[in-house]
Amino acid sequence: MRLTYFAYLAASICLAGVLYRLGRWFVLPLGPESLETTPLRRGINAGRAVFAAVIHPRRLALMLRALLLEVAGQRQILRQSPLRWVMHMALSFGILLLLLVHTFDDYTVARLFSDYAATLNPYMLLRNLLGLLALAGVIVALARRWRDPVIRGTTRRADRLLLWLLAAIVVSGAVLEAAQIVSPNFFDQMVVDYMGSDDPEEIAPLKAYWAKYFDVAFTPPPAADAAALEEGAQLHADYCASCHARPTSAVMAYPLARAFKPLAATMARIDLETWLWYAHYLISCLALALLPFTKLFHLLTTPLSLMVRAQGPAAADAAVNRPARRAMGLDACTHCGECSRHCSVAPIFQVIPNREILPSEKLSGVARLAAGRTSPRTAMALAEGSFICTACGRCTLWCPSGIDLQDLWAASKKDLRRSGYPDPHGWIRRHSASQWAEILAGHAAPAAAKPAVCLTDNPNTFWACVQCSTCTNVCPVVAVSADPQRDLEMTPQQVMNLMRLQLKEAAMGARMVWDCVTCYKCQEHCPQGVRVADVLYELRNEACRRLSFAQERRASNPNRTTIIPPASSEGKPGA
Amino acid sequence: MAALRYLYFPGCKLTPFLPDYDRDTRAVLAALDVTLEESELNCCGYPMRHNDFTAAMYCGVRVLALAGHKGLPLLTPCKCCYGNLKQADYWMRRSSDLRRRMNTLLEKEGLFWREDLVVRHLLTALDQDIGPARLGARVRRPLDRLKVAAHYGCHALRPGDVTQFDNPLAPTIFERVLAATGARCVEWPLRLECCGQPLWEKNDRLALALTRRKLVDAREAGARVLATACTYCQLQFDQARGPGDPAAVSVSKILAAAFEIEEAEVSGFEF
Amino acid sequence: MKEKEIACDLVIIGTGMAGMAAALFAARRGLDAVQVGITGELGFASGPLDLLGVHPVAEGRMVGDPWQGIARLCRDEPLHPYAKLEIATIRRAMEDFLAFLQTGGYPHVTLGARNQMLVTAAGTRKPTYAVPHTMQHGPTALAHQAPCLLVGFEGLKGFSARQIALSLERHWPDLRPVRLPFPDAQGELYTEHMARSLDAAETRQKLVDAIRPHLGDAQYVGLPAVLGFYRTERVLADLQQGLGVPVFEIPTMLPAVTGVRLRELFEQRLPAMGIRPLWQQRVLGVQRVNGGRWSLAVGYTEAERLVVARSVLLCSGRFFGKGLHARRHAIQETIFDLPVVQPVDREAWHHKDLLDPQGHPINRAGVAVDENFRPVDHQGNTLFPNLFAAGSLLAYQDWMRQKCGSGLAVATACGAVNSCADFLKQVAPA
Numbered sequence A: 001m002r003l004t005y006f007a008y009l010a011a012s013i014c015l016a017g018v019l020y021r022l023g024r025w026f027v028l029p030l031g032p033e034s035l036e037t038t039p040l041r042r043g044i045n046a047g048r049a050v051f052a053a054v055i056h057p058r059r060l061a062l063m064l065r066a067l068l069l070e071v072a073g074q075r076q077i078l079r080q081s082p083l084r085w086v087m088h089m090a091l092s093f094g095i096l097l098l099l100l101v102h103t104f105d106d107y108t109v110a111r112l113f114s115d116y117a118a119t120l121n122p123y124m125l126l127r128n129l130l131g132l133l134a135l136a137g138v139i140v141a142l143a144r145r146w147r148d149p150v151i152r153g154t155t156r157r158a159d160r161l162l163l164w165l166l167a168a169i170v171v172s173g174a175v176l177e178a179a180q181i182v183s184p185n186f187f188d189q190m191v192v193d194y195m196g197s198d199d200p201e202e203i204a205p206l207k208a209y210w211a212k213y214f215d216v217a218f219t220p221p222p223a224a225d226a227a228a229l230e231e232g233a234q235l236h237a238d239y240c241a242s243c244h245a246r247p248t249s250a251v252m253a254y255p256l257a258r259a260f261k262p263l264a265a266t267m268a269r270i271d272l273e274t275w276l277w278y279a280h281y282l283i284s285c286l287a288l289a290l291l292p293f294t295k296l297f298h299l300l301t302t303p304l305s306l307m308v309r310a311q312g313p314a315a316a317d318a319a320v321n322r323p324a325r326r327a328m329g330l331d332a333c334t335h336c337g338e339c340s341r342h343c344s345v346a347p348i349f350q351v352i353p354n355r356e357i358l359p360s361e362k363l364s365g366v367a368r369l370a371a372g373r374t375s376p377r378t379a380m381a382l383a384e385g386s387f388i389c390t391a392c393g394r395c396t397l398w399c400p401s402g403i404d405l406q407d408l409w410a411a412s413k414k415d416l417r418r419s420g421y422p423d424p425h426g427w428i429r430r431h432s433a434s435q436w437a438e439i440l441a442g443h444a445a446p447a448a449a450k451p452a453v454c455l456t457d458n459p460n461t462f463w464a465c466v467q468c469s470t471c472t473n474v475c476p477v478v479a480v481s482a483d484p485q486r487d488l489e490m491t492p493q494q495v496m497n498l499m500r501l502q503l504k505e506a507a508m509g510a511r512m513v514w515d516c517v518t519c520y521k522c523q524e525h526c527p528q529g530v531r532v533a534d535v536l537y538e539l540r541n542e543a544c545r546r547l548s549f550a551q552e553r554r555a556s557n558p559n560r561t562t563i564i565p566p567a568s569s570e571g572k573p574g575a
Numbered sequence B: 001m002a003a004l005r006y007l008y009f010p011g012c013k014l015t016p017f018l019p020d021y022d023r024d025t026r027a028v029l030a031a032l033d034v035t036l037e038e039s040e041l042n043c044c045g046y047p048m049r050h051n052d053f054t055a056a057m058y059c060g061v062r063v064l065a066l067a068g069h070k071g072l073p074l075l076t077p078c079k080c081c082y083g084n085l086k087q088a089d090y091w092m093r094r095s096s097d098l099r100r101r102m103n104t105l106l107e108k109e110g111l112f113w114r115e116d117l118v119v120r121h122l123l124t125a126l127d128q129d130i131g132p133a134r135l136g137a138r139v140r141r142p143l144d145r146l147k148v149a150a151h152y153g154c155h156a157l158r159p160g161d162v163t164q165f166d167n168p169l170a171p172t173i174f175e176r177v178l179a180a181t182g183a184r185c186v187e188w189p190l191r192l193e194c195c196g197q198p199l200w201e202k203n204d205r206l207a208l209a210l211t212r213r214k215l216v217d218a219r220e221a222g223a224r225v226l227a228t229a230c231t232y233c234q235l236q237f238d239q240a241r242g243p244g245d246p247a248a249v250s251v252s253k254i255l256a257a258a259f260e261i262e263e264a265e266v267s268g269f270e271f
Numbered sequence C: 001m002k003e004k005e006i007a008c009d010l011v012i013i014g015t016g017m018a019g020m021a022a023a024l025f026a027a028r029r030g031l032d033a034v035q036v037g038i039t040g041e042l043g044f045a046s047g048p049l050d051l052l053g054v055h056p057v058a059e060g061r062m063v064g065d066p067w068q069g070i071a072r073l074c075r076d077e078p079l080h081p082y083a084k085l086e087i088a089t090i091r092r093a094m095e096d097f098l099a100f101l102q103t104g105g106y107p108h109v110t111l112g113a114r115n116q117m118l119v120t121a122a123g124t125r126k127p128t129y130a131v132p133h134t135m136q137h138g139p140t141a142l143a144h145q146a147p148c149l150l151v152g153f154e155g156l157k158g159f160s161a162r163q164i165a166l167s168l169e170r171h172w173p174d175l176r177p178v179r180l181p182f183p184d185a186q187g188e189l190y191t192e193h194m195a196r197s198l199d200a201a202e203t204r205q206k207l208v209d210a211i212r213p214h215l216g217d218a219q220y221v222g223l224p225a226v227l228g229f230y231r232t233e234r235v236l237a238d239l240q241q242g243l244g245v246p247v248f249e250i251p252t253m254l255p256a257v258t259g260v261r262l263r264e265l266f267e268q269r270l271p272a273m274g275i276r277p278l279w280q281q282r283v284l285g286v287q288r289v290n291g292g293r294w295s296l297a298v299g300y301t302e303a304e305r306l307v308v309a310r311s312v313l314l315c316s317g318r319f320f321g322k323g324l325h326a327r328r329h330a331i332q333e334t335i336f337d338l339p340v341v342q343p344v345d346r347e348a349w350h351h352k353d354l355l356d357p358q359g360h361p362i363n364r365a366g367v368a369v370d371e372n373f374r375p376v377d378h379q380g381n382t383l384f385p386n387l388f389a390a391g392s393l394l395a396y397q398d399w400m401r402q403k404c405g406s407g408l409a410v411a412t413a414c415g416a417v418n419s420c421a422d423f424l425k426q427v428a429p430a
């Protein structure tokens, strides 16, 4: 059959895709360790590590334990919520077993049981039950994505499409089976194939029997007297029973079949069941081909990740293996959003609408950065989100795929710095106060982005300053600088003087403002009650805001002349 | 005395980076019949203050609202967390604009900010709620050979009008708590100065200069141990400690040693 | 905010020299006192404690024996606050005060019945009663015109050794200036940072090494007032041992380390003596409540608590301390709105010549008090039995020109606390 070519095609794409993605685990630059090694060495060392783990009894035991409890039992999901566990168990086991007993039945059950036939029980019942299970899983998953506000916020189209794809496979299968049940054409075809007869007289009793017990919808309906049925039963026993159980046990398809019965004639005329067959087959092929390129890939990677995680955190790995482990982590993410639900800094997303704050989203940003697929604007956003992370480790604790996210973030922060996207403190170091005054002058943020408390725009904040220099005298940062004018550009007192003169921009980029250790001594000691340290905080805040606005504008109009300095001298991000 | 109950707020960095301090704090408070309730709370907002005031405040306010929801006072062993929670409380009282914006966000989650919520730092709880007398009564092994420098640091102490921690210019709360163990507190010039941590990973050279200065000063004052009561300070002293410097030890570990609490691993220090 | 309430016998308003001295005397007398005020180092200024340096001001005559000077002043100006006290009381107040500084590790030195001549950063000589021990060798060296090395530092503003030596040429020909870099520092220097770094032994050694080659025949070494912060005794001892000659400090411009040393000394010791500090807070409002008690709203920018007190001692200073405020037409007392003795209109605040050495009428404006240091109205009637005032807030004195700032603050604080204690004893606690 020609359809099989599609299957082969899909399988080859899948295989090539899997190889490609596995290969990238040893190529992607993730973390500073990747600079000191080569893909070849990374590959060899990974192989060694796997080998070492397998021959070491304790480590093997750890892996098997993870395989049992986490891959099969998914207890890490149970810990999150029983409902989610039910959903994920239904989905994963539904699909996995369907693959086993249905999709690849030729290679599995058919080999094991010589009398296997898809339309016999328990196979028919099992298939239908599994289909129902998987469908239920899909429905719960969709509902969860819709109901939980955090997850809804982070759900991407791809997440939903994939769920719809799975639903389509199951539903098309069920509809196909239902159509086959009621189809007279299908009956005729089988009679020809297995009874070797096309004599209407001879077939009539079988027809009567199948119309009554197998719900085939003949037009017109065959006469069904007792004699005919008895003869039909005999014929059924001779020719069909070894392959056909009654469709009532097709718990999902049978009710559909009953519903289709009135339409059976039309369906037969347009040969719907063939179309449905194409559809079911092709959708399944599509899913197979897509496997390595969507999060379906996690069917493979997540179990691996969980078993690796069982060996310990990434920090305990050899440095050379860490980049590959991180890359595997990137592939093992199911975008379930659990990390973002528990992330310590997630509430900040409510104030700063940058998705890269949320770990589940940041992860894709990191993947793009490593693949060199970032624009200055997206890298800037990723950097903002990344440096907000407090390394609290909660995401790692909750990630059901066992990804060492904490290690990933630590590495990506370093990568960002290296590719020219540091935290704001790093940016400011690139220019002098007067240069920043020029750069930031044109980028006053719109009123909507004003902070809820704004001291620097209120002259009352400074009017009392008598330039007594107490703030400078008590400042520990001034105290430890060998040469304050050179190292800090100005002293706290001088910053306050600029503020009194309404020269905010001139102060905003000053070293002193960014090297302030926020000890609040100046504020506590100021005889005039000036909120010196709060003002310095606010200057940094405003510079941060202007910095990101400047970047936004540059992105929307590359010809603008007010320029944020080029990202990096070392080339494109991630390189 | 009624049993004390708090909502425990360890803060982001404590559990992953200083599990000791976390464990000792719980053990010490348990030994004093204090109950710590727990629930998942977000970041206090302190690290965010560099970047965005409103975001930092929202983090703090949300923690306050979650505690308010439980009807429990908050207790944190971190001075920076304490500071920012107090900052959030302070500005919520004073800025109607901030209140409006925060309430809109909180409402989405069915939360609200309560004006009467109490925030405690470990030290203020030990000193004000429990009291040095009760601490002293629980001491099994007086640490009278220990010469200790109490490190105050910044964010709990200052700005005094915001944090209401102790007298911002001449605090004594830390010494009071330590004295309950029998330890002797040394006088040292830099006890109210910054540990340098806020500049770590921003300007490491400067941060270390500040830390080193304090360690040297404590050493010159004859201290063998530098007592901390803050996650960030402890981290910073640990990474800057040189040979001959006093060891930075958390107040919880010192108390645990005096209480002779089994779980606390105090063998590393000669008390 | 829910206001917390504190009850006490006495509230001392002010943390300047007068307020701190009052707190000290109150603690010594075992009074239950709360102290409110913003402590700035400026109030304590440059170090020397003046008792009486100039009298009469119009003649600009320097006072040799301050005690005799005070006696004469009291005769000449019977309204002067000093005149409300017995000389013996003033003497005892000063002795107590100096004893406190001694035990605090920051001893001050007097010549008993004589003022000493101190060299200032401006290169002038100024008579004063007591100096910090770090400055004690300066007046001796000056008196003997001994060969002396005067060290200035590159980057320290407002202190030029060369300028000082030049100005003093006539009085001290053997004063030899030298300008050195301060150990481990470049660019602009700040005195507090220099003092703190000299608290560390390593910096002291480096400084000794830097000075020694310039010593020559010098029998003394003078330096700006940066010789340590908390460990002045050790710093001074180490430098003298390292250099082999006596070392002394010269007062610097404000804000000065000498002020901070004093402030921190008070801050460290007073709470331990029983004073309840509400520092870094101010009195924002007052009310007289039942039984004549004072109820004070206290906070930083807004009221955070109420303090209810049986008596109040006002040491809120003048314009700089914010105890007085110059409105367009009149001077006001800022907390109780007490009557202020002042020239009739603004025209008369100043003399024609702004630099008139006699000072201006406004310098003598202030709150007038009765013999028990209780504010009075313009008719001389005592306003409240339980309100007292001390320090530079008081009328009929010009501490700046008379050079009697600290003495006046300490002595009047002592007098006011005495009266207050008597009052509290008379009125049985309710």
Ligand SMILES: Cc1cc2nc3c(=O)[nH]c(=O)nc-3n(C[C@H](O)[C@H](O)[C@H](O)COP(=O)(O)OP(=O)(O)OC[C@H]3O[C@@H](n4cnc5c(N)ncnc54)[C@H](O)[C@@H]3O)c2cc1C
Pocket: C013, C014, C015, C016, C017, C018, C019, C036, C037, C038, C039, C040, C042, C043, C044, C045, C046, C047, C048, C049, C050, C051, C254, C281, C282, C283, C284, C315, C316, C317, C318, C320, C321, C322, C323, C334, C335, C390, C391, C392, C393, C399, C404, C405, C406, C407, C408, C409
């Ligand atoms: C520039 C300068 C130079 C000096 N030089 C010398 C010198 O050479 N020799 C010497 O002996 N002395 C010197 N002094 C110190 C001088 O002796 C004292 O400053 C002076 O006597 C005033 O002391 P005071 O305490 O009365 O007032 P201040 O020092 O002015 O203190 C006033 C206090 O009142 C507080 N206050 C005001 N309003 C309120 C309120 N509403 N609530 C609560 N608190 C309030 C303020 O916070 C402050 O603490 C100098 C002072 C200055 C400022």
Ligand code: SF4
Pocket: A332, A333, A334, A335, A336, A337, A338, A339, A340, A359, A360, A363, A398, A399, A400, A401, A402, A403, A405
């Ligand atoms: S990182 Fe882990 S927790 Fe986060 S979305 Fe991916 S799989 Fe889920």
Ligand code: SF4
Pocket: A339, A342, A343, A344, A345, A346, A358, A359, A388, A389, A390, A391, A392, A393, A394, A395, A396, A405, A406, A409
């Ligand atoms: S480590 Fe970072 S990303 Fe992960 S939960 Fe904590 S703050 Fe969020």
Ligand code: SF4
Pocket: A464, A465, A466, A467, A468, A469, A470, A471, A472, A492, A493, A496, A522, A525, A526, A527, A528, A529, A530, A532
């Ligand atoms: S301490 Fe206050 S008054 Fe003095 S210079 Fe600084 S801000 Fe101005």
Ligand code: SF4
Pocket: A471, A474, A475, A476, A477, A478, A492, A515, A516, A517, A518, A519, A520, A521, A522, A523, A532, A533, A536
């Ligand atoms: S808060 Fe900043 S400016 Fe102020 S004293 Fe501390 S380090 Fe200096």
